Amino acid sequence: MVKKKEVIIVGGGLAGLATAMKLAEQDCHVKLVSLTKARRSHSVCAQGGINIAVNLKGEGDSPIIHAYDTIKGGDFLANQPPILEMCMAGPGILRIFDRMGCPFNRTLEGHIDFRRFGGTLYNRTAFCGASTGQQLLYALDEQVRRHEAKGKVEKFENHEFLYLILDREGRARGIVLHDLFDLKLSVLKADAVVIATGGLGVVYKKSTMSTFCTGAANGRLYMQGMKYANGEFIQIHPTCIPGLDKMRLMSESIRGEGGRVWVWGDSSKQMEFPDKSMQPCGKTGEPWYFLEEMYPAFGNLVPRDIGSREVTRVCEAGLGVDGKMQVFLDVTHLPAEKQHKLESVLEIYEKFTGDDPRKKPMKIFPAVHYSMGGAWVDWPAADDPDRSTRFRQMTNLTGCFNVGESDYQYHGANRLGANSLLACIFGGLVTGIEVPRYIGGLEKSFEDVPEEVFGEALAIEEKKQKECLKKSGPENVFKLHDELADWMVRYASVKRDNPDLEKTIVKIKEIRERYKKIGLEDQGTNVNQTYVFARQFETMIELALVIAKGALLRNEFRGAHYKPDFPERDDKHWLKTTIALYREEEPDISYEPVDIRHLDPIQRDYTHAKKVKPHLKNIPSNIQLPF
């Protein structure tokens, strides 16, 4: 029996902090490792809100409908039991965050207000202005600081995870990390390791993600044998402003509050509509609200994969604003109080473009935004006979959990807007329950693990550090990154085709060869950001291969994975989860069935929809929420 429950959490965003908060409350001692101050994690970038089917608007909404929308929005690729439990936990999570003081927008009566988001017909999204992720993260950061003040959480900020230490039986017992200020390597020991390190948008460089989001932690674990699932599913957000350093998100809530997407019409041109009919591109000289015409039921609030494809298609047809790859996102017609709810994002637009979006329609284009894929994690459902012997959110590496954007659950082939915050918090709370249960069943603790196990791991990293620091070849790692990102954006984002993907794989391997010949422009140990990035980039190359190969093999059109040569979803052959395992040459890809026990796949239709009362089958009667 293990008495002292010691846990390492890597990542201080919503998922990591939710886990930490839950664990601290159950007398675990948490070591929280983060690249930056937890309060600066990428979760702050989530703008629009968090989906909770609590039905305060009296629209007849329910967690079951929320689960239905999520399963359908993900084009049936997601396992259904975790989605169902997540949606059922939503209302409780909202009540907890309200008690923690998260400043949600209010109705006149003083209740939490809700707005509409993509892929649903209900006002289901609770929000704090247009910086909801920031506010939810701060609420958790504050709770975790409270536990820190009591000594239950110990923070290792400005530190980076490098290597998972497994004992002789293959159980996670600690990590090797380095201090980003002086590159000092050290070992942390524990009886469980939780990875909550977010997405991998930086593989594409020009994404909406923070510069922290390289995917390196997952990349390192993948190279240590962790299964990586559904890597090819990358979300492209329809409305972003391009920049030289990154793409900046213009929240879906802009459309939720009534913002409209349009281009100038051109009746001499025709485009195929979702019902396969050819129709004129609006009227020449008048605004053409193409999403509203193509998808009368959902209009501007179609799911993101669809929005991004249509914006791209309209631009490719030569209708882009000023002849460029951009369309208008218009809030000029909205009343001042609606604009005010969007203040923080409208301000960002103004700061970066110099144009006032209250007076002039914004110009936007789709950009890489989220990784649906990630670490494969287990999920025994509530009524599965082996629920008690397996652990939710645990990877195939025993004792190593994975949660948040860095796992693959909850979103399938396409994530609905405002579902990620819920998934991060819910996954974190679940992990906070499962970790102590796992440790409780261990016969030995990390204190019984021979010291050489830790010593060997440290030696591996010392060797890698020494070798990398003295690299003095001709290649510059930041330039290699630009090159990789350029290929990934071009061939592994909105639209994919097989010959291009084959070329991309060859290119990625070429970059991998050239990576061996990099030279570090800085070879010291004092805040050497060049070294740190060079080490991260090594794993980003491998993850790029996972994405590209997964995309190449999947010959169908599902959610965010759009292949014009295979224009239909093919459930017969491809209703399955992609699993990548690391191999030196290229990933070994296999598949496993999707758990569709609650809802049979139906066609995803957003052209005419009505509010349905969906029926989900086989709902267990013993679902226990993680609080």
Added chain:
Amino acid sequence: MENSYTLKVYRGLPGNQFWEEFEFSRHPQANVISSLMEIQKNPINKMGEKTTPVVWEQGCLEEVCGSCSMLVNGKPRQACTALIEPYIRETGSSTITLAPFTKFPLVRDLYVNRTRMFDALKKVRGWVSIDSVNDIGSFGPPVSPDVQEALYVLSTCMTCGCCTEACPQVNEKSPFMGPQAMSQIRLFNSNPTGALEKSKRLRAALDEDGIAGCGNAQNCVKVCPKNIPLTESLAVIGREASKQALSDFFSLPDAKK
């Protein structure tokens, strides 16, 4: 030269800081961050000498994480929103200076250690104490839209440190925590549940590193990238803390918990 601009960067390690210049081609979308990224790809200074890439802190690049604080032309701000073209237009100069904050320990180049701001959050109990992370079936107390709006604005503080950097009262001779921590006291004291621990926070504000340190220079509010009404917060906390001191003076010692 018309088609280029220069970043003059105050860089180096504690005790050994120096200016180094870098030249770039102009681009309508360039900002300070994209320029620093260019140096990483080609670390050659304006003299044509090979150098090391400049070190700085960055995160979201959307002015919501608070990472990339630095002095741009001497003023504290977020570097991500510092677009090059407007600077050239407004100053008439194609040279822009970058320097690290001066009120925090220097780590390297433009990177400083702002841990003290986070320690201050611990000291002022910057949280709402809840009994447990369990769903007790009820929401927190109802909040009017006006109060929510006020709480939200205070809660957008990203701990970037611009206010602390600009404050003349934050210096080597004064222990003052700075405007950010005082404003956070106001945030949690204004929350209906947070108010239950109001006295504890005000007592923290009464310590020698607390509100007495404010000299009412009003620099903080001018540099806050989120337009948080910091001077208003300082005034409120000043008032409330005095009331607290008075009531503590006249109450029984055992009621002081």
